[in-house]
Amino acid sequence: MTTSLADYIYAGLRAKLVRAELMPGMLLSENELAAEFGMSRTPVRTALSRLETEGFVVSLKNRGILVKELSGKEVLDMFETIAGMQAFTAETVAQRGGGFNIPALEQMLEQQRVATGRGDYAAHMEHSLAFTTIYLAASNNNFMLKIMEECRDKLMMAAIVNFKRTPHQEHFSSDAVNERMMELIKAGDYGALRQAALDSYAAVRERAFRAGHF
Template sequence: MPIPTPHAHHRPVARRLLRDEVYERLRAAIMHGTLEPGELLRDDELIAWLGVSRTPIREALSRLSEEGLVVTLPNNSTRVAEFEQSSIDEALVAAEALRKHALRSVVGQMSPEQLSQLEGPLERLREAVTIGDTTAITLAAIDYLSKFDAATGNEALADTTALLDAHITRGAARWPDGASRKELLRAFDDLHQSVLDGDVKGAVDAVGRVHNQSPR
């Protein structure tokens, strides 16, 4: 898919926190599949799309390279990293272990405000399952689970799971059928109820089911 052209709905990047916003826009485009695996990323096209200079783009690409989402070739060109199912499987295993650790740390300890932050992503997940939008399912699921990462107060854990989630999202289109999506939603509903009840074991078991239903 070609790099998007700068239409009205593609707003220029805001001047504040420029390098971070460029990174977030490029990362989202890779995760959502707008920038496809193997696609060549040309500086001039990215400059036209994002409306920024070359420097923040190169900084963002360097950061994405460290995360394994883009690769720099010997001729100094940059491409979106190819999709590898094995890396998705490995990311799912690691994310499951970290999420279980997070749940053991925070279930029964979350504030009313932290619990209320779970409602929006869960509702978006239900809507996405209803319409069968696999990318929206993945993004809502990750948004929901990330609340537990944040609640731990452990920045290293949150940063690591965010990196794993970026790779997991690239496998979103591989959800095989509607039955699996419905089972995923049941697992999330059980997870949510366990968290509200302060049931650590129930929450840990449910998040294991969540990851078993994720794209492999």
């Protein structure tokens, strides 16, 4: 029973962390969380321990649980890894044949555009990352998909945190990136698609340095 309660708390807290409802630097209290969820501290402690293992929070002795700030390098490393996997996927499709699930990609891109149109950045990022996952599935490499799954929620959290902290800056940039990739996929220009993936990472890196994240 305790395990299922801990799973419930874990899922609830993780969703709040991923959507930046709990911002980096916030201190969480086991007692307050137990009261919020209407449960004892034991499942709360179990859930927090799991989140700490995943790198979302850090336990501070006699102070509470700190929502972890992802470093700029950590975020850039994830973007670089994904760009490399996207480039590899383009090469793989070109060399081995097969192809991309164009209807699924188009559907996700349209949902991304709709989210952008209503200014819903969380939904925009959710659909953009789902687009990337569908794209990578064309590689037929389950290990790469596992890496993407491990990166997805932290990238979403980092993006929404940045969105909340810098409302004056331009966001929703992945619309243009994914639209360009969609054009190249339809054209069958996999060499340009590979380069577009690498260029997108270079642009992210440049913005990060310009914003002073390093």
